[in-house]
Amino acid sequence: MLTDAAGRIFADLCDKALLDAAERGEFPAALWRALEGNGFHQLAMPDSGGTLADAFALIGLGGRWGVPVPLAEVLLANRWIGGSDRLATIGQVLDGRIVEAPWGRRAHLVLGLDADRSAYVLVARDREAGAPLESGRNMAGEARDALAIPAGAEWVTLTEPAHAYLALARAVAMAGCLGRILDLSLQYANEREQFGRPIARFQAIQHNLAVMAGEVAAAGRAADAAVDALDGDRFELEVAVAKARVGEAAGVVAEIAHQVHGAMGYTHEHQLHHFTRRVWAWRDEYGNETYWQRRLGRHLIRTGADGLWPLLATRG
Amino acid sequence: MRPTVLQFDRITLPEETEALRVEVRQFLQDNAEHLSRPNSDFTTGHDPAFSRKLGQRGWIGMTWPKRYGGGERSFFDRYVVTEELLAAGAPVSAHWIADRQSGNLILSVGSEAQRERYLPPIARGESYFSIGMSEPNSGSDLASVRTRAERVEGGWLINGTKLWSTDAHRNHFMIALVRTEPPSDNRHAGLSQIIIDLREDGAVIRPIRNMAGGEDFNEVVFEDVLVPEDRVVGEPGNGWQQVTGELAYERSGPERFLSAFRVFVELVRVAAERGDPALRLPSAGSPPTSPRSGACPFPWPGCSNRARARRLKRRWSRRWETISRSCCRRSRASRPTTPSRRCPGSTVSGRRWRTRCCCRPLSRFVAAPGKSSAA
Numbered sequence: 001m002l003t004d005a006a007g008r009i010f011a012d013l014c015d016k017a018l019l020d021a022a023e024r025g026e027f028p029a030a031l032w033r034a035l036e037g038n039g040f041h042q043l044a045m046p047d048s049g050g051t052l053a054d055a056f057a058l059i060g061l062g063g064r065w066g067v068p069v070p071l072a073e074v075l076l077a078n079r080w081i082g083g084s085d086r087l088a089t090i091g092q093v094l095d096g097r098i099v100e101a102p103w104g105r106r107a108h109l110v111l112g113l114d115a116d117r118s119a120y121v122l123v124a125r126d127r128e129a130g131a132p133l134e135s136g137r138n139m140a141g142e143a144r145d146a147l148a149i150p151a152g153a154e155w156v157t158l159t160e161p162a163h164a165y166l167a168l169a170r171a172v173a174m175a176g177c178l179g180r181i182l183d184l185s186l187q188y189a190n191e192r193e194q195f196g197r198p199i200a201r202f203q204a205i206q207h208n209l210a211v212m213a214g215e216v217a218a219a220g221r222a223a224d225a226a227v228d229a230l231d232g233d234r235f236e237l238e239v240a241v242a243k244a245r246v247g248e249a250a251g252v253v254a255e256i257a258h259q260v261h262g263a264m265g266y267t268h269e270h271q272l273h274h275f276t277r278r279v280w281a282w283r284d285e286y287g288n289e290t291y292w293q294r295r296l297g298r299h300l301i302r303t304g305a306d307g308l309w310p311l312l313a314t315r316g
Numbered sequence: 317m318r319p320t321v322l323q324f325d326r327i328t329l330p331e332e333t334e335a336l337r338v339e340v341r342q343f344l345q346d347n348a349e350h351l352s353r354p355n356s357d358f359t360t361g362h363d364p365a366f367s368r369k370l371g372q373r374g375w376i377g378m379t380w381p382k383r384y385g386g387g388e389r390s391f392f393d394r395y396v397v398t399e400e401l402l403a404a405g406a407p408v409s410a411h412w413i414a415d416r417q418s419g420n421l422i423l424s425v426g427s428e429a430q431r432e433r434y435l436p437p438i439a440r441g442e443s444y445f446s447i448g449m450s451e452p453n454s455g456s457d458l459a460s461v462r463t464r465a466e467r468v469e470g471g472w473l474i475n476g477t478k479l480w481s482t483d484a485h486r487n488h489f490m491i492a493l494v495r496t497e498p499p500s501d502n503r504h505a506g507l508s509q510i511i512i513d514l515r516e517d518g519a520v521i522r523p524i525r526n527m528a529g530g531e532d533f534n535e536v537v538f539e540d541v542l543v544p545e546d547r548v549v550g551e552p553g554n555g556w557q558q559v560t561g562e563l564a565y566e567r568s569g570p571e572r573f574l575s576a577f578r579v580f581v582e583l584v585r586v587a588a589e590r591g592d593p594a595l596r597l598p599s600a601g602s603p604p605t606s607p608r609s610g611a612c613p614f615p616w617p618g619c620s621n622r623a624r625a626r627r628l629k630r631r632w633s634r635r636w637e638t639i640s641r642s643c644c645r646r647s648r649a650s651r652p653t654t655p656s657r658r659c660p661g662s663t664v665s666g667r668r669w670r671t672r673c674c675c676r677p678l679s680r681f682v683a684a685p686g687k688s689s690a691a
Contacts, residue, residue, distance in 0.1 A: 217323075297587070303584075305582065309403040313399070313400075
């Protein structure tokens with residue numbers, strides 16, 4: 001139900017024009033107001049009536065629509081700081097600055113996670129005073145900003161697995177986005193005609209779409225399994241699986257999608273790139289496939305060869 | 317969201333299946349002598365003694381009615397038993413096809429007499445079935461099979477060749493897809509399924525050597541092979557619907573992803589023993605050292621992987637030295653009049669490389685210390 005309401009907001013507001021504008025640096029104010037007005041930004045807070053699982057469902061839906069509001073950061077920041085009606089975002093501390101903060105330029109509150117992700121520094125941006133900030137973008141054209149940490153800024157210890165939550169947020173968003181990429185590809189293949197018929201009638205196209213569908217299904221299940229494991233003792237293991245598997249799927253799906261769309265899909269005018277660039281960008285954020293596969297590999301070795309099957313057989 | 321067909325929900329097995337899982341593991345420990353060569357590739361572990369033991373435990377034909385020797389257990393129970401056996405690499409080949417599909421086919425479309433005759437020995441782990449579908453000219457296009465069964469006095473006369481029948485040289489029966497009516501416009505019409513007794517009916521069975529040196533599958537030739545009337549399974553002419561139903565049993569189940577599992581187990585064992593350096597991380601559980609993780613191939617400003625940046629700077633500085641020395645040697649040879657000329661060098665790690673010619677510094681590849689925010 002929550003996702004139905006959010007889905008309607010996204011369907012109404014989140015069109016290609018909005019994604020183009022966000023890429024140009026225009027913050028989607030109307031969309032933010034709609035989300036904030038309905039309390040979605042505080043869905044991950046303990047007394048909101050929503051659970052963390054609901055929050056991840058919203059993030060996944062946002063991925064499907066390519067929503068240019070940093071849902072993961074907003075939801076988690078609100079959860080950790082006890083709520084705010086002003087835009088809050090999360091970046092990482094590096095060499096005395098907070099970097100990679102989505103829409104840092106527009107945020108009132110910026111949380112900077114330390115290297116261990118065990119604490120964050122909270123920077124309240126006084127935009128009138130013009131605190132120094134570098135505007136940047138990731139590969140998808142999403143705002144990724146950096147700012148200095150003022151002296152005396154407050155550090156807060158985290159009691160939740162922030163690194164795993166953010167990695168999972170990216171995995172879930174990617175899974176939603178991959179589903180959208182599949183839909184766009186199916187639609188295109190059925191509409192585009194060559195040799196007197198829709199290209200979807202060619203077996204080579206069908207095979208590729210089938211591979212794509214398989215990847216979307218596997219990625220979706222991997223991301224869902226990690227959300228299912230939120231309260232259990234295998235959570236970080238499942239996050240490793242999810243982020244690694246979804247990242248792999250992203251590579252396959254994006255490649256096939258561009259192959260199916262041909263030159264049309266390579267244009268800025270066509271909306272496909274908004275989604276493929278997002279999955280390419282997100283798979284590198286909060287740990288790429290190699291990073292999480294190595295962690296998983298270390299875990300499996302510690303488990304030992306004879307413990308491998310019992311581990312797999314008791315996954316939820 | 318995702319189309320329903322691509323949405324997989326979490327499945328929690330019933331609690332009783334967990335107890336059953338423990339039972340199977342105990343059984344495997346008690347019968348460890350059968351697992352001397354653990355291999356989840358279920359086509360290669362043919363062990364009638366093991367199959368009989370499983371049958372005695374009631375773990376073959378688990379879902380069938382009790383009056384046919386089955387256990388009337390759930391498909392979840394069967395799933396747990398089969399996946400534990402496969403994960404352990406137990407030798408299940410002998411009874412596998414009979415349990416997985418042939419018995420289910422007979423149960424669903426066979427006559428009562430056929431059920432009573434064929435199912436109990438399968439459930440006991442004593443009777444083994446092979447598949448008679450593919451032919452030399454019919455693989456993916458299964459409907460094009462040409463083996464024919466002609467109604468004659470005394471039964472059906474069969475002529476043709478079946479191919480890739482796993483263990484036909486060791487099993488008791490085959491269920492063959494045959495053409496019982498001439499081909500027509502409807503290529504799926506006129507097919508039937510018929511039970512062949514591989515030891516008694518007179519089919520000629522030739523094992524085929526595979527590329528790994530094993531002999532599991534076979535060519536089975538029928539030359540005027542007569543089988544009794546009561547061997548047709550289900551309705552004559554309804555073979556296509558029946559065989560596609562049978563194939564649904566064949567092409568599902570955990571064997572489809574567990575058949576390489578033992579290889580994975582041994583990989584983990586080897587990796588643990590050898591201490592693969594690729595698996596070492598800076599510290600257990602630490603987040604990636606750069607916000608966008610993965611290898612940073614060049615020491616661009618902003619790269620926070622300091623150790624790597626330093627290594628790369630050293631490598632480029634050695635190359636710069638090599639290039640500058642070689643080009644300066646050439647230059648000195650051709651321009652002997654400017655011994656005091658010096659090249660603008662590039663400052664790398666505090667050292668200044670000077671040359672006696674106008675080599676262009678490769679500064680675009682090497683970040684001077686202090687300019688990179690990572691250094």
